[in-house]
Amino acid sequence: MTKTEKTFYLETFGCQMNAHDSEKVIGTLEQQGYRQVDTEEDAGLLLYNTCSIRDKAEQKVFHRLNEYKKLQGEGKKFAVIGCVAQQEGEKIFERAPYVSMVAGSASYRKLPEMLARLEAGETRVTGLDDRQTEETFETEYTSRKNPYRAYITIIEGCDKFCAYCVVPYTRGKERSRGSDSVLEEARRIADMGYTEIQLLGQNVNSYRDPEGKRSFAELLGTVGQVPGIRRVRFMTSHPRDFTPDIVQVMDEVPSLCDHVHLPVQSGSTRILKMMAREYTREWYLERISWIKAAKRRRIALTTDIIVGFPGETAADFEDTITLLDDVKYDAVFGFKYSARPNTPALVMIDSLAEQDKAARLQVLLDRQREIQRLINENDIGKIVEVMVEGVNPARGQIIGRSSQNKPVNFTWSHAIAPATGSYQQVRITKTLPNSLIGESVP
Numbered sequence: 065m066t067k068t069e070k071t072f073y074l075e076t077f078g079c080q081m082n083a084h085d086s087e088k089v090i091g092t093l094e095q096q097g098y099r100q101v102d103t104e105e106d107a108g109l110l111l112y113n114t115c116s117i118r119d120k121a122e123q124k125v126f127h128r129l130n131e132y133k134k135l136q137g138e139g140k141k142f143a144v145i146g147c148v149a150q151q152e153g154e155k156i157f158e159r160a161p162y163v164s165m166v167a168g169s170a171s172y173r174k175l176p177e178m179l180a181r182l183e184a185g186e187t188r189v190t191g192l193d194d195r196q197t198e199e200t201f202e203t204e205y206t207s208r209k210n211p212y213r214a215y216i217t218i219i220e221g222c223d224k225f226c227a228y229c230v231v232p233y234t235r236g237k238e239r240s241r242g243s244d245s246v247l248e249e250a251r252r253i254a255d256m257g258y259t260e261i262q263l264l265g266q267n268v269n270s271y272r273d274p275e276g277k278r279s280f281a282e283l284l285g286t287v288g289q290v291p292g293i294r295r296v297r298f299m300t301s302h303p304r305d306f307t308p309d310i311v312q313v314m315d316e317v318p319s320l321c322d323h324v325h326l327p328v329q330s331g332s333t334r335i336l337k338m339m340a341r342e343y344t345r346e347w348y349l350e351r352i353s354w355i356k357a358a359k360r361r362r363i364a365l366t367t368d369i370i371v372g373f374p375g376e377t378a379a380d381f382e383d384t385i386t387l388l389d390d391v392k393y394d395a396v397f398g399f400k401y402s403a404r405p406n407t408p409a410l411v412m413i414d415s416l417a418e419q420d421k422a423a424r425l426q427v428l429l430d431r432q433r434e435i436q437r438l439i440n441e442n443d444i445g446k447i448v449e450v451m452v453e454g455v456n457p458a459r460g461q462i463i464g465r466s467s468q469n470k471p472v473n474f475t476w477s478h479a480i481a482p483a484t485g486s487y488q489q490v491r492i493t494k495t496l497p498n499s500l501i502g503e504s505v506p
């Protein structure tokens with residue numbers, strides 16, 4: 065490292081939104097003349113992209129910052145960005161005085177300016193736009209790490225205010241990006257050789273084109289028809305805004321993957337009401353029935369569930385278990401409720417003991433494992449298309465993913481192993497609850 069060279073090290077936690085934010089932050093830093101390095105020791109600027117969705121996230125951040133403190137060498141600078149930065153704000157400077165920049169994701173569009181202030185020697189640079197901004201973070205400088213699957217943000221922030229959730233406070237107001245700009249990025253990505261696009265947003269299907277040109281379903285269909293794009297995914301959908309035209313466009317456009325992630329959170333209408341989800345169990349199940357009625361292919365369904373929300377009784381929890389039996393999800397992400405700062409649920413009495421929450425989570429996951437075992441068994445003998453992600457040399461298998469987003473491990477008979485990023489036809493010979501196993505079909 066020369067004395068004048070600007071270098072940075074970035075560590076990222078959390079969801080795909082955060083991972084993709086980091087790709088854009090890296091791109092912006094590089095555009096500002098910084099070079100990314102692999103170790104904290106080699107870096108002049110250390111950035112920590114944080115998540116605050118669950119557990120005691122802020123404590124973990126302060127713990128990690130304490131380790132940074134030891135690195136406090138000549139001229140090293142520290143920045144905390146992302147959800148914990150937005151949530152804790154200037155309190156971070158008090159607890160970790162060696163930190164000189166704190167910025168939430170709603171401020172990243174101002175990063176070049178914030179970096180300039182940092183370089184000029186300011187020690188309290190903040191970007192805490194919270195819910196004030198209507199603008200999105202658009203940049204052509206995105207440093208994509210995966211050469212085959214590209215993320216594209218279509219909507220930022222959230223206006224739903226579910227009682228347990230920090231996101232409306234950490235990621236700001238719901239704001240959509242123009243559909244022309246999204247399409248332009250999709251075309252650019254396809255020209256670069258990417259074949260899979262994942263459209264991202266806290267609630268992708270709450271998308272509202274500021275130019276009024278395309279609905280979410282229309283945007284999906286148009287992205288799906290960009291030449292060179294073979295797979296389009298989207299995450300996350302909200303039941304409130306799930307409309308039948310989404311299923312219709314999935315029927316019409318083959319590149320739209322056979323998968324919908326539709327978080328339910330609870331199977332009890334009473335708890336859903338307390339969570340301010342603004343739908344009932346029956347209303348949710350109606351959306352599921354639309355997805356199940358897709359004509360062209362079976363669409364895999366996945367969900368998020370919180371167990372032990374304040375006031376959840378054994379009967380409420382039982383409603384969640386019976387919902388699993390009614391829907392038969394392909395995968396479930398289960399979480400124990402944890403109280404988060406600023407959220408409405410914070411004042412509700414979180415009386416269920418940690419061990420009872422853990423016990424409920426275990427019941428949920430065990431039941432779901434059994435359901436997945438049965439669903440996946442149906443795939444034995446079928447041929448599925450797999451996008452190759454790599455090789456597992458220890459097991460002599462190729463690893464990849466199906467359109468339904470299931471991990472598929474398979475063997476091949478030809479001399480040369482299929483290339484990463486290629487698409488292979490695989491006959492399924494064996495199934496496990498969380499993956500499929502097969503052999504490539506020449």
Ligand code: 5AD
Binds near residue numbers: 228230
């Ligand atoms: N406690 C537990 N789980 C939560 N989630 C969001 N907030 C909380 C919380 N306070 C879960 C929801 C959401 C997923 C991303 O994280 O299930 O869909």
Ligand code: SF4
Binds near residue numbers: 230232266
């Ligand atoms: Fe959180 Fe609800 Fe918004 Fe999802 S929809 S980010 S759970 S407030």
